[in-house]
Amino acid sequence: MGAQLQACGRICWSDAQARSSKSSSSPPHELDEWARTARVKGTPVMDEAFICMGSKAPVCPQGARQVPAGPITLSTLQGSWLGSGGAKIVVSGTEVSINGLPLKAHKVELNDDGLVVSIGKLWQLQGWAATGGLEFRASSTRENMESARSELWTRTAATSAEVSEKMKLLGYAGSAANPLGRGVEGCMPGTTGAEMPPGYNTKKDAEEVSLLCALVSQWREPTTCKVCPRMVIPDFTNRAQTGLGVELMHYVATSIKQKGFQKRSGRQGHDIPVLVREPPGSDSKAEALRVWRARVAEEEGFPPVRVQDNEEVFTSLGNGHFFQALNLFQTEWKAINDDTRYCVGSDKLLNEALNEGVVSVILRHSTPRPVRAKIAELLNAKREFQWTLKEDGTVDTGSSLENTDYCSQFEWLSKGMDAEQVNCLVRTHLGIKDSKRIQG
Incomplete structure (x- = not known):
């Protein structure tokens, strides 16, 4: 055993070190011969320790990756890519889409x-990247691109399991798998609700x-009723x-005024109003009338x-803006953003x-106040669920159907805001910057 260690010392260290560690007895001739010829030809001296200690020799480095070269034309970009931020990018012609949404302003x-x-x-x-993909710079101009953030595109199959799983984890699943097929403009993965569990x-x-x-079914009157706009005021x-x-x-x-009055028929036209009948002398009528007159x-x-104090009145839980807009026509009131007046004309x-x-x-x-408030809240929040107005004028409020047609983000937001917020929303939507109603 001692002789073997001595021989190993001659391989792993210098001859001088081996000689200094020799014992007084010399190793057998065949062992000495093995020690002198044990190194595999071509083995670097620096790797002897790995061999003697039983470890693997270092793996020879692979050749350098072949970086694509040549011009980057429109045909080069065609197909599916994976952005460095995890987005799925598809180029078709000059059209570019990210996660299924077309970049209409960026071709x-x-x-x-x-x-x-x-x-x-x-x-x-920027050009070809060292990884074999394409390198872009997040800049609006080429003059400022050098210091801009780098964006790398790498080739990927549009239907690969890895990409599909990544998109699912990002929230693009279920009804969000096809963002353009959703009913509400701008309602996409990453917005409120995308993080909720399935079916939430x-x-x-x-x-x-x-x-x-x-x-509504519990507190409504048995039949519907035709109500003239002048008899309607907002519920408090x-x-x-x-x-x-x-x-x-x-x-x-x-x-x-621009599109004409859209009469309700079936599920088409204006929303079906929900009103509360208030008889003369009731406290709730007096309060609603006092608040509305003050405003x-x-x-x-x-x-x-x-409406007169001795008349029956109807307070609106839904369609309050609709009824007062009709009153603008009946009184031929002046518009607030131009010098025109609202007229019925030939409509x-x-x-x-x-x-x-x-x-x-x-x-x-x-109908109690808390019930009125809850109905008003739900009528605005669930605008896409509609009742059907039958030909005989009846409405089945026991069930409703969801309307998945296109709805602008403006219309959706306007349903859930208070008076001040919705005024700001309309001004922003119309681009009104000069108005005495702008606060602050």
Whole structure:
């Protein structure tokens, strides 16, 4: 054993070190011969320790990766890519889409030689990357691209399991797998609800719609009723008791003026109003009338209150802006954003609504305040779930159907805001920057 260690010492260390560690006895001739010839030819001296200690010799480095070369043309970009941020990018012609959403304002741009220069104003092409993909710079101009953040595109199969799993984890699954097929403009993965467990929104919608239908069915009168707009004022519980937004009311009136009155038929046309019948002398009628008269006195954009104290009145839980927009036409009130006035003109359906009334679901006067507030909240929150107005004028409030047609982000947001917020939203939507109603 001692002789073997001595021989090993001659391999792993220098001859001088081996000689200094020799014992007085010399190793056998054959062992000495093995020690002198044991090194495999071509083995570097620096690797002897690995061999003697039983470890693997270092793996020879691979050759350098072949980096693509040559011009980057439009045909080079065609197909599916994976961005360095994890986004799935697809190029078809000059059209570019990210995670299924087309970049309408940012297409592939080429120079006079047909070479790719940029993806619109988002990314400037740097060239081939060392990894074999494409390198872009997140800059709107080529003059400032050198110091901009780098964005790498690598080739990937659009249907690969890895990409599909990544998109699913990012929230692009279920109804969000096809963002362009969703009903609400801008409602995409990454927004509220994408992080909820599967089936959360469906269950929540079902519960809230069921509650709305149950409350309305419990407190409504047996039949619908045609109500003239002049008899309608906002209920004091609607929109968190902030009342109506004058800007949104005029926006609705302008829409009627431009597109004509859209009478309700089946599931088409304006929403079915939900009103509360308030008899003369009731405390809730007196309070609603007092609040509305005070707000009309403060805001010249609202139409005048024409209902009398000794008359029956209807307070609106839904469609409050709609009814007051109709009152703008009946009083030929002045528009707030131009010098025109609202006139009925030749719109027969509008004239019918003003003089004969609008078919509405009527709740009893005894409906409690908390119930009114909840119904008003749910009518705005669940605008996509609609009742059907039958030919005989009846409405089945026990069930509703979801309308998945296109809905603008503006319309969706306007349903859940208070009066001040919705006024700001309308001004932003219309680009109004000069108004006495702008605060701050």
